[in-house]
Amino acid sequence: MRLAGSMMVSVLALMATPTFAQEVPATPPAPGNATTPAAPDTAPSTGKDIVVTARRLDDARAHIQPSLGATSYTITNATIQALPGGDDQQFNQIILQLPGVVQDGFGQFHVRDDHNGLQYRINGTVLPDGLAVFGQTLSPRLIEKFALLTGALPAQYGLRSAGIIDITTKSGFDNGGSISIYGGSHGTIEPSFSLGGSTGATNYFVSGDFRHDALGIEGVDGRSNPIHDKTDQYQGFLYVDHILDEGNRVSFVGGYSNQTFQISNPSGQHPDGTFNVNGVTDFLSDNLNERQIEQTGFGQVSLLHDAEPLTIQGSLFARYSSLRYRPDVLGELLFNGQAQNAYKQDFTVGAQADAVLHVGAAHTLRGGFLVTRDRSVSTTSTSVFLLDDGGSQIGQPVVIPDNGRKTAMSYSVYLQDEWAFAPTLTLNYGGRFDIFDGYRDEKQFSPRANLVWQPDTKLTAHAGYARYFVPPPFELVGNSSITQFQGTSAQANSLVNTTPFAERQNYYDVGFQYKLSRYFTYGVDAYYRQSVNLIDEGQFGAPIILTPFNYAKGRIGGVEANASYTRGGWLLYANFAAAKAKGSDIVSSQFSFSPDDLAYIANHYIYLDHDQTYTGSAGASYAIKHGMLADTKIGGSMIYGSGLRADGAVPNGAKLDGYAQFNLTASHRFAKPGLTVRFDVINVGDHVYEIRDGSGIGVGAPEFGPRRGFFVGLSKAFGAGAKDVG
Template identity: 25%
Template sequence: MRHRAIQILFCLSVLATFAAAQTVVEGSVRDTSGNPVSGAELSLHHTPGNTVQSTHSAANGTFRFSGTEAGTYTLTAAAPGFFSSVHNFVLRPREPLALTIELQRQERVSEQVEVHATYQTIDPEKTGSSYTFTREDLERLPDPLLESSNDLVTNLMPGASDSHDNFLAIRGTEFSLHEFINGVSFLDNAQPQFNPGVSPQIFETVDLMTGGFTPEYGNRFGGVLDITTRSGADLGGHGDVNFRGATLDNYDINADYGGQAGALGYYLFVDGFTSGRYLDPPEPRELYDFGKGARAAAQLDWKWGSKDAVKLLLMGGGTSFQQPNITDDQLVGRDAQRHLRQETGILTWLHTFSSETLLATSVYARDGSDRVLPTTDPITPYSFASRAPFTLGVKSDLSRYWHGHFFKAGMDLVRLRELESFFFDSRGDPDVFPAFSGGLKGGQASFYVQDHFSPLPNLTADLGARYDYFDFIDTAVQLSPRVGLAYHIKKTKSVIHAAYNRYFSPPPIEYSLLASFIGHNAVDPSQRVGDVRAYTQNYFEAGWAQELRPQISLELNAYLHTGHNSFENHEISISRIFVPINFHTARSNGAELVLNLKQWDRLGITGRFQYAVARTYFYGPITGGFAGDEPLAAGERIIPAFDQTHTGTAQ
């Protein structure tokens, strides 16, 4: 079914309307005494300086910019009899922002023009833990951090640990990196073993979120990458070609180009790479670990009038890599390989009814293939596996600003198809597994409602709920309340926040059919634990953010989550085929410290330091999937293989 996702997407584009994920900037203009300033001229500029919108403050000093993309912005305010004011800030995807602009009155007509500039170092309304990086921030990072989303997360997301074969665990949850691309999410895991990945070089912004998720962000939690992709409208018919070379056959060449023709913006990106250390091997010595791949992306942006905007994003990629060996397997010539291919299409549309009401709808599709090729040596176990996933979805939400409340209600409907096969010849190895070939169709229906508002001065609340009906292998239903609070202490430039979230995570889709098949048909009857199941969690978080000086902040967050049917991946013998397994319950707690130097003007440096301490426990018995040969007794406790107590990174 190659390219089926893209073909279906274009067919549907003729029949329906589609969406984007944008947000609102609103606020008020006041003088130094707190009185409203009416008629002030406000201009919103997107870096590198294009004017996005302009307006005037109302009689009560209020203003609003609707349908605004995430990114770095400068807001200028000017009024007769006042000095001008400049406010610099980063707008997060899908997160409304409220600003108070203060203008200083000119005491004498003869006074020279003076511009007062401010920078929003910490977000006073952020009720969870997240860290936003703009395109300008990403371009300052060392090139190796931009090779993949895994590399980006490992180095910049607190609480993330990189285990064997580049599997990521985030805050005690494996199979947990959840990509949210232009407002759309997929159930696929962003792991190099399963996915060619999205290049960070096409990001306009990325919000690395670790807690306090509003209902629209869906399922599968440990960490969320809220990504908005680049538009070519700012490139002005220019582009770049970049080459990087390093030891261990690490090479990368990429190019991009973009511009605008009338109302149409266009952006193209291509990338090819090789690596002699493609995956983190099972032992420190480098044995049979070469990989290569290519990725491409194209985006078209079209605006007509002041009410509508359309964005089409097409992405494709593939990787072919060796499955790394341990020394004993290398000596006998084991040479198993893996080939991954994936195509994604997202067509988005935004309609602005008024400055208070936005309608967004999305249609998205993804097609892929995964082939685990067997070894040619005659000694080690022989294994072959393949999977062919397909996803088709529609997401729509309505946002309404009303008397200080920013309401959003929406739905997300997903159709899934999964084809899998597996064959294993032990060649004398004691592990024995039945052959499998099968397919399944299913889906998910989700509905959510949320409100962002300020019930008291300096206090912000995010309240909402999400309903999920998941029908794939097993059927599960859950209503998930989510609550977040943030209190801004203006005098000390501090923000204290806390959140409670109820989460529902569907089973990892990668080889979930195979895991459930083994769960019913294992050769050892004691390992027949049934289907892999959904993971449900109660998640608590509290934190404190402090501005130390403009563009320098310190953040401290602590969390605790407990749940049922927690996930971990389990390898089938030495096949390098990883399938999900459920444990009865899990508990994880930890704390994270982040020092962020966005820009220290006096020294001319930027930097970031983060440290995390965590502990995770799984409790038996095993309740679903591939149990392996070490099933836990009821109540027995283990520390999972991915657990990492202390993690520190610095740039």
């Protein structure tokens, strides 16, 4: 109750002061009103007809799975361009501008205090989970718009329920594109290109980029240029669609990324002399040479059929990802007593179908299925020391191999009805059934219900309940044998290693959006979640590979507020969230924890390590449309966090200091040559702040936010796309 009171005070304080707002949830379609008209009888014969047909099919696809009472926040490509960094920034930095999204180390972020639990969809098709920890597989360049859906989700969304990141890709109708170069502080250099166009009834968009900088992941000591932290990243993306006729379109989406990271080194540290390798007992931490390589490739083929009152999209998809950790064998043996060369590979294939059927004026039925096959391979070789009964080293290091592979299957089906039972009230109710057969065989039926009230064009209010079933991330579940490390320097805390369980949740959500005028909108959303076998993840070794584990019970609650103002050249937004997340009794992967921590958590609720009480973001952008400075944009953004958890008198019992990071941007488009110049400043105040201090349940090493950086970009448009630059 104390938390709820403080949350409401914070929200009321926010709404009583001038605010800037992110783009906010769009209201749902008017009850019983189909958004896709009946197809004409003749095939398109002109370029204009093809464009109109393509846009109508886009609307039909979007109508298959609208938000229907879930909380939804949308960002368009225009907003991305207005943010510092534009589409040269990492995708996760854009998502941090949304309500309730918490920044973490390794480029991770958390939605509503859930550790992971995110599902990515591209043009409505699920993108399966991958292994990447640091890598941002999806480039902002491919995005026309994306929405973060959270709260009490409709029945079509399952298996990952903390948030749905629903991406609509660019597609080319005008023949043209751009080439650009971006770079500056931290040795950053990022060339890129994009090209879109059409020929007949076929449209395409392709993009690619390369990024090199000396701040690949967060530094461990707050330096502006951390020791040994370079990265090289390659990314490519392709979209192609072909309109078969007025009611049918086939499309392909594919992408690939290859990213290499050095692991940042602490400075001036030496091992304690416990171990020696051929007489060597000392090693300067500055000289450690640890690396991680992450590769991801994905592809999906979809067929969209629209024949009012029925619309169907069927898809086949595949995703490959691999992660390789290369240790500094000598250094890690002397510091940690072990050095693990690790390689993990995951390959997923699947099929998905979703359909919408309009049944009269009051009912819209939606249903579908999802089937996936996931194959995971793990290969490790760990250098360790044998120990005697007193814990002293025996001889020189030995290598222990540990390999495994496993296949998982998942099956999901859902059905729901959007029932407009009154002019201002719409009830979306339904359910889904999920079966997951991996390291465990688990299943659940999950009912869902959302009520949306729209008394006028200004107010949209919703209340919802969802039952969730969330399997642990299969590709991260360890299958190593801990017994073979007994009697070595890699010996586990215990031999108890219960396989992680699926999490089961009861989720409640209520909120509203109010359009005070055609320029200003604000909203508030509150949620509460009860979990059994709450899933969390931690780093428990030198390889930056996360391991899932469960708390027997979990409870997470919070309040979010958002506001936005758009008028003329102005775009302003602000978001604020207050949350609390706790769990008790660790019931899986117990060998990773100390006996003292396990004993305390067994009988007490503790804060989750990624809990952050207060989170905020804000931004402002102004586009000058007239005069000598026409086609100039200036703006800024900020993120605020009250601090993640750290160990105190009890596990996760303390928190780090709060921080605020401010960024600035300015750009100008020279229309005649089709050239855009931009200048960005990241962390204007050069504020040194810690994201992690290296303590806490499942926390690996200290991590600091980026120091101040200055960046310049040049982009040259060509073809018809030149008119859209800037």
